[in-house]
Amino acid sequence: MEDNTAIPQERVMSETEGVQSTKLATDSTEKAKQTENKDCCEPCVHHTPKKAHGTMAVPPAYADLGKSAKDIFSKGYGFGVVKLDLKTKAQSGVEFATSGSNNTDTGKSGGHLETKYKVKELGLNFTQKWNTDNTLTTEVSIEDQLAKGLKLALDTSFVPNTGKKSAKLKTGYKRDYVNVGCDLDFDMAGPTVHAAAVLGYEGWLAGYQLAFDTAKSKLAKNNFVLGYQAGDFQLHTNVNDGTEFAGSIYQKVNSELETAVNLAWTAGSNNTSFGIGAKYQLDKDTSLSAKVNNASLIGIGYTQTLRPGVKLTLSGLIDGKNFNAGGHKVGMGFELEA
Numbered sequence: 001m002e003d004n005t006a007i008p009q010e011r012v013m014s015e016t017e018g019v020q021s022t023k024l025a026t027d028s029t030e031k032a033k034q035t036e037n038k039d040c041c042e043p044c045v046h047h048t049p050k051k052a053h054g055t056m057a058v059p060p061a062y063a064d065l066g067k068s069a070k071d072i073f074s075k076g077y078g079f080g081v082v083k084l085d086l087k088t089k090a091q092s093g094v095e096f097a098t099s100g101s102n103n104t105d106t107g108k109s110g111g112h113l114e115t116k117y118k119v120k121e122l123g124l125n126f127t128q129k130w131n132t133d134n135t136l137t138t139e140v141s142i143e144d145q146l147a148k149g150l151k152l153a154l155d156t157s158f159v160p161n162t163g164k165k166s167a168k169l170k171t172g173y174k175r176d177y178v179n180v181g182c183d184l185d186f187d188m189a190g191p192t193v194h195a196a197a198v199l200g201y202e203g204w205l206a207g208y209q210l211a212f213d214t215a216k217s218k219l220a221k222n223n224f225v226l227g228y229q230a231g232d233f234q235l236h237t238n239v240n241d242g243t244e245f246a247g248s249i250y251q252k253v254n255s256e257l258e259t260a261v262n263l264a265w266t267a268g269s270n271n272t273s274f275g276i277g278a279k280y281q282l283d284k285d286t287s288l289s290a291k292v293n294n295a296s297l298i299g300i301g302y303t304q305t306l307r308p309g310v311k312l313t314l315s316g317l318i319d320g321k322n323f324n325a326g327g328h329k330v331g332m333g334f335e336l337e338a
Contacts, residue, residue, distance in 0.1 A: 058149075058174045059200030061181060062207045065225050066236040069248035072260035072277040076289040076301035078331035079317040080104050087337040093117065104329070135159050141170075149175045177201060190215025203229050205236075243267040256281045289315075296320030311335040 060067065083101040090096070100111035112131035118124070123145040129137045141153035153170040172181040183194040191214055198207040205228065211221035227236035237247040246264040253259060257280050264273045277291035289301035301315040313333040319325075 058176060059179045059198045059205055061172070061174075061179050062196035062198050062209050062225070065198065065205065065207060065227060065238075066234065066248045066250070068234055068258075069236070069250040069260040069262060072250065072258060072279055072289070073262065073275060073291055076279065076287065076303050076313060077291075077299055077315045077317075078313060078333045079299065079315055080329040081331045081333070083331075083333040085333070085335045087335075089338075104331075133159075134161055147173075149173055187215070192220065194221075198225075200229075205229060292320075309337040 081101050081103055083099065086096075086098045088096045095116040097114040097116075098111070100109070102109045110132045112129060114127065114129045117126045119126075123142050125139075125141045125143070127139040127141075129135075135157060136159075137155065137157040139153055139155045141151060143151040146152070151170075151172040155168045155170060157166050158164070167186040169184045169186070170181070171183070172179075174180070177200055178197070179200075180197040181195065185192040185194070193212045193214065194210075195212075196207065196209040198205060200206075205226065207225040207227075209221060209223040209225075210219060212218075213220045221241065223238060223240045225236060225238040227234065229235075232252040234250040235247075237245075239245055244264070244266050246262070248260065248262040250258070250260045257278065259278045260276075262273075262275050262277075265271075273294060275291060275293040277289070279287060279289045281287045285305040287303045289299075289303070291299045296319065298318040298320055299315065300318075301313065303311065303313045305311050311334070313331075313335070315331045315333075317329040319327055
């Protein structure tokens with residue numbers, strides 16, 4: 001008798017092939033997911049990134065510590081002076097800078113001419129200056145050639161009227177966490193050594209500066225500085241020769257407003273100097289600066305870019321204690337660049 005429950009052989013083979021196809025499809029999907037998530041696996045010992053140690057870019061040179069605060073109190077002002085600056089660059093790559101000024105109080109005029117030429121292939125820079133005091137200076141420097149971060153320079157000066165000559169050898173080296181420099185003044189009586197070092201770590205800065213007079217075998221300068229520097233905030237305190245104490249704070253409040261405060265005190269004296277300054281960028285071509293100190297001297301500066309390469313600066317200094325007595329100062333400056 002024929003069994004009607006038997007399954008046809010063709011049907012069994014079809015179901016078997018279907019199961020195998022499903023399994024292959026599942027395996028392919030799982031492999032695809034594994035490949036897609038290969039770089040996004042759960043944290044494990046060999047994939048967990050190591051915690052970065054504190055890093056900091058090259059710290060500034062000793063002379064540049066607190067520069068942002070200093071610029072708030074110095075740039076954009078020119079009290080009692082009418083000044084013209086002109087900068088041009090020749091097709092050969094030679095840069096020319098000419099400046100002339102007149103002091104409205106004394107009537108004395110002065111000026112200087114400076115030329116710069118760079119040989120990029122050799123890392124050489126040539127700079128020559130001449131001023132109306134008839135002093136000629138020449139500096140030749142080489143940077144990042146003997147070693148990355150190393151700069152060597154020879155600075156010489158000559159006064160034709162008196163025949164006086166001088167020379168200074170400058171060295172500097174900078175890399176992550178450290179910026180050091182050493183200058184040697186050549187003098188027939190005995191050279192003077194100027195040295196400075198700045199260490200930086202995670203925004204904190206510590207620096208030391210000295211000057212040693214070899215002729216007298218004693219320190220002519222002995223300065224310390226401590227500070228903290230972040231993206232929009234800077235704090236610096238310094239002690240000079242153990243008698244002069246000073247500090248400054250700089251903060252960039254936003255893209256338009258910058259503020260600064262400085263404080264100075266000398267040991268053995270009751271006189272303390274204190275100042276507050278600010279710079280406000282009215283628009284991309286116009287800025288307004290203002291500062292005041294504890295002597296009631298109020299400074300105001302206005303800078304306007306008239307057109308690309310032409311800048312006008314107007315400034316005034318008001319004596320708040322003697323407002324009616326006069327004696328206030330005004331200044332004007334033009335900067336031309338082509």
